[in-house]
Amino acid sequence: MNLLRRWLPDRRWGVIAPPFLWLSLFFVIPFALVFKISLSEMAIAQPPYVPLLEYLDGVLNVRLNFGNYTWLFDDPLYADAYLSSLGIAAWSTVICLAIGYPMAYAISKMRGSLQNLCLLLVVLPSWTSLLIRVYAWMGILKNDGIINNVLLAVGLIAEPLRLLNTTGAVYVGIVYAYLPFMVLPLYANLTRMDPRLLEAAADLGARPLTRFLRITLPLSVGGVIAGSMLVFIPAVGEFVVPELLGGNEATMIGKVLWGEFFANRDWPVASAVATLMLLVLILPILLFHRYQSRELEVAR
Amino acid sequence: MDDYVSIQGLTKRFDDVVAVHDVSLNIRQGEIFALLGSSGCGKSTLLRCLAGFEVPSDGRVLLDGEPLASSEPHERPVNMMFQSYALFPHMTVESNVAFGLKQDRLPKAELRERVDAMLELVQLTELRRRKPHQLSGGQQQRVALARSLVKRPKLLLLDEPMGALDRKLRSRMQFEVAAIIERLGVTCMMVTHDQDEAMTMADRIAIMDAGRIVQIGTPDEIYEQPNCRFSAEFIGSVNLFDGTVADDERDHVTITTDDLESSLYVGHGITGYEGMAVAFALRPEKLFIARENPGRLHNQAHGRVEEIGYLGSHSVYHVRLDRGKLIQVITLNNERWAADRLRWGDAVWVHWDDEAGVVLTS
Ligand SMILES: Nc1ncnc2c1ncn2[C@@H]1O[C@H](COP(=O)(O)OP(=O)(O)OP(=O)(O)O)[C@@H](O)[C@H]1O
Ligand SMILES: [Mg+2]
Numbered sequence: 001m002n003l004l005r006r007w008l009p010d011r012r013w014g015v016i017a018p019p020f021l022w023l024s025l026f027f028v029i030p031f032a033l034v035f036k037i038s039l040s041e042m043a044i045a046q047p048p049y050v051p052l053l054e055y056l057d058g059v060l061n062v063r064l065n066f067g068n069y070t071w072l073f074d075d076p077l078y079a080d081a082y083l084s085s086l087g088i089a090a091w092s093t094v095i096c097l098a099i100g101y102p103m104a105y106a107i108s109k110m111r112g113s114l115q116n117l118c119l120l121l122v123v124l125p126s127w128t129s130l131l132i133r134v135y136a137w138m139g140i141l142k143n144d145g146i147i148n149n150v151l152l153a154v155g156l157i158a159e160p161l162r163l164l165n166t167t168g169a170v171y172v173g174i175v176y177a178y179l180p181f182m183v184l185p186l187y188a189n190l191t192r193m194d195p196r197l198l199e200a201a202a203d204l205g206a207r208p209l210t211r212f213l214r215i216t217l218p219l220s221v222g223g224v225i226a227g228s229m230l231v232f233i234p235a236v237g238e239f240v241v242p243e244l245l246g247g248n249e250a251t252m253i254g255k256v257l258w259g260e261f262f263a264n265r266d267w268p269v270a271s272a273v274a275t276l277m278l279l280v281l282i283l284p285i286l287l288f289h290r291y292q293s294r295e296l297e298v299a300r
Numbered sequence: 301m302d303d304y305v306s307i308q309g310l311t312k313r314f315d316d317v318v319a320v321h322d323v324s325l326n327i328r329q330g331e332i333f334a335l336l337g338s339s340g341c342g343k344s345t346l347l348r349c350l351a352g353f354e355v356p357s358d359g360r361v362l363l364d365g366e367p368l369a370s371s372e373p374h375e376r377p378v379n380m381m382f383q384s385y386a387l388f389p390h391m392t393v394e395s396n397v398a399f400g401l402k403q404d405r406l407p408k409a410e411l412r413e414r415v416d417a418m419l420e421l422v423q424l425t426e427l428r429r430r431k432p433h434q435l436s437g438g439q440q441q442r443v444a445l446a447r448s449l450v451k452r453p454k455l456l457l458l459d460e461p462m463g464a465l466d467r468k469l470r471s472r473m474q475f476e477v478a479a480i481i482e483r484l485g486v487t488c489m490m491v492t493h494d495q496d497e498a499m500t501m502a503d504r505i506a507i508m509d510a511g512r513i514v515q516i517g518t519p520d521e522i523y524e525q526p527n528c529r530f531s532a533e534f535i536g537s538v539n540l541f542d543g544t545v546a547d548d549e550r551d552h553v554t555i556t557t558d559d560l561e562s563s564l565y566v567g568h569g570i571t572g573y574e575g576m577a578v579a580f581a582l583r584p585e586k587l588f589i590a591r592e593n594p595g596r597l598h599n600q601a602h603g604r605v606e607e608i609g610y611l612g613s614h615s616v617y618h619v620r621l622d623r624g625k626l627i628q629v630i631t632l633n634n635e636r637w638a639a640d641r642l643r644w645g646d647a648v649w650v651h652w653d654d655e656a657g658v659v660l661t662s
Contacts, residue, residue: 196386199353202373203380204400218390
């Protein structure tokens with residue numbers, strides 16, 4: 001209790017309690033469960049794994065099985081999947097940034113009513129399910145899809161290009177799905193910027209390009225990092241897009257996880273995959289967090 | 301040069317508001333010129349027109365004989381210190397100050413030298429590696445000043461330079477900033493709504509009301525010879541008597557007013573006519589207050605002390621005259637123990653000299 005009080009000063013309890021509970025309920029406890037399963041062994045049973053603790057004849061047996069983890073390192077399939085996931089997520093983030101920054105910048109410079117309209121257009125697609133939107137992309141990219149039909153009709157190509165079931169299609173899908181998560185934090189950051197800073201820079205003799213490079217860009221780093229994390233972190237574990245658009249081309253870790261879980265019904269290995277993924281992602285999350293708290297300090 | 305900066309018929313309209321209305325004025329080289337006016341009267345807009353952030357709807361500005369008309373802000377030899385300083389939060393004090401010089405692609409050595417000299421001048425050398433958010437309000441203000449001075453602008457614009465400081469620091473910085481500007485010989489136009497600030501810092505003051513210039517003059521001209529009711533009431537406190545000219549001679553005028561039993565006698569001529577409606581402005585410190593009847597023919601009134609404000613160095617008396625008007629009298633407390641200090645409710649006489657007040661015709 002004493003330790004707890006040191007951590008959470010009384011007066012702040014009211015404010016801290018809700019997010020604390022939320023985090024415990026929806027992150028810490030589920031993660032603990034997953035971690036527990038990852039140390040178990042597969043079994044043909046309901047649930048399909050061996051319990052960790054067994055109380056038999058007055059003896060408490062604790063069985064921790066690290067085999068699932070060593071298995072992940074033994075079979076190169078997993079390492080490949082992790083690396084390709086990280087690679088695809090990283091490049092998708094870069095592409096999202098390249099498209100999203102100019103968009104957010106342009107929106108932040110518009111007049112009020114137009115700004116709201118454009119922001120609405122940015123988030124509007126997210127109002128339908130991602131699954132449906134990815135299906136729509138299948139319709140666009142498949143062999144007798146819109147793109148191929150148009151190109152054939154115009155006569156630019158003689159036979160359909162293979163667009164679907166390629167890594168390229170995965171990029172298209174991920175960038176499309178996560179672009180709003182890049183645009184919104186960037187927009188929030190850019191509109192918050194004091195226009196007088198740019199006036200001051202102009203007043204001191206800086207040309208428009210210098211103003212952008214020396215003032216706007218460095219001051220929007222917070223938005224760039226926030227947007228990149230919001231794209232990168234979920235993109236690493238993305239399942240729907242590589243499954244539907246990537247075919248057998250892109251083995252991303254989300255697909256492997258799904259396969260272990262539903263196809264092989266090997267919950268312990270699936271859990272180990274998930275745990276390792278979290279460990280891989282925890283580093284950027286922590287970095288992001290550190291940056292954010294430093295930003296807050298500067299803002300004060 | 302009397303018209304180093306020459307503003308001619310400058311007008312700025314925003315949709316339906318006329319923020320600056322046909323302003324013409326000249327600023328001398330090396331002068332500190334203050335624009336004084338209440339909030340929203342168009343001071344910042346006028347300054348922003350000079351800096352190039354707003355395009356005037358009409359009129360023109362000459363700086364050292366050259367028209368500023370269409371040049372972009374970054375091309376003008378004009379630097380501005382912003383109302384909220386607008387320091388670059390991601391740069392150190394040093395980089396903030398060096399920013400303007402870097403845009404001119406100055407050689408490294410010269411740049412360093414000038415930044416060092418400027419930091420020395422505003423006493424920030426020790427804090428040069430700090431970021432703006434690690435500085436106090438007064439220190440931030442000096443960074444902003446240094447940043448706008450380091451390019452040696454032909455015209456320095458200060459928008460409410462003391463606006464964000466507390467009162468004590470403000471009065472110290474007023475002298476300090478004025479001293480720095482004068483030492484560098486920079487021509488400066490500053491904006492303020494604080495009359496003390498304008499009076500301490502400026503060589504000349506322009507009073508602005510609803511986008512127009514009402515009066516231009518040195519601080520004492522503005523205070524002692526206001527040219528209209530607005531100036532008189534805007535600067536300091538004043539007792540105003542409405543009346544009509546009864547006798548208009550070359551060397552004096554008399555004015556009758558409903559507020560006083562005897563008429564007002566003014567010891568100088570005015571440009572007016574008999575029967576003209578005028579106002580007579582009398583500063584509170586120009587009045588004498590006494591228990592005995594001073595026995596003048598004019599310029600005295602009987603009343604009762606209604607309130608006393610003791611302010612240490614001086615006291616403010618609110619006196620209700622017999623005809624009902626409430627006036628203010630200020631006396632210096634130059635004796636530590638006055639035996640016969642006036643009290644609340646005392647019957648008193650107030651009186652003043654023939655030259656104590658000003659006749660306002662508008
Ligand atoms: N960009 C703008 N668009 C429309 N109206 C404006 C704009 N800028 C200023 N105004 C109007 O012009 C008038 C003068 O504004 P300005 O900022 O020059 O006042 P100010 O004298 O500097 O006041 P303060 O002492 O409060 O800073 C105000 O009525 C203001 O509402
Ligand atoms: Mg202003």
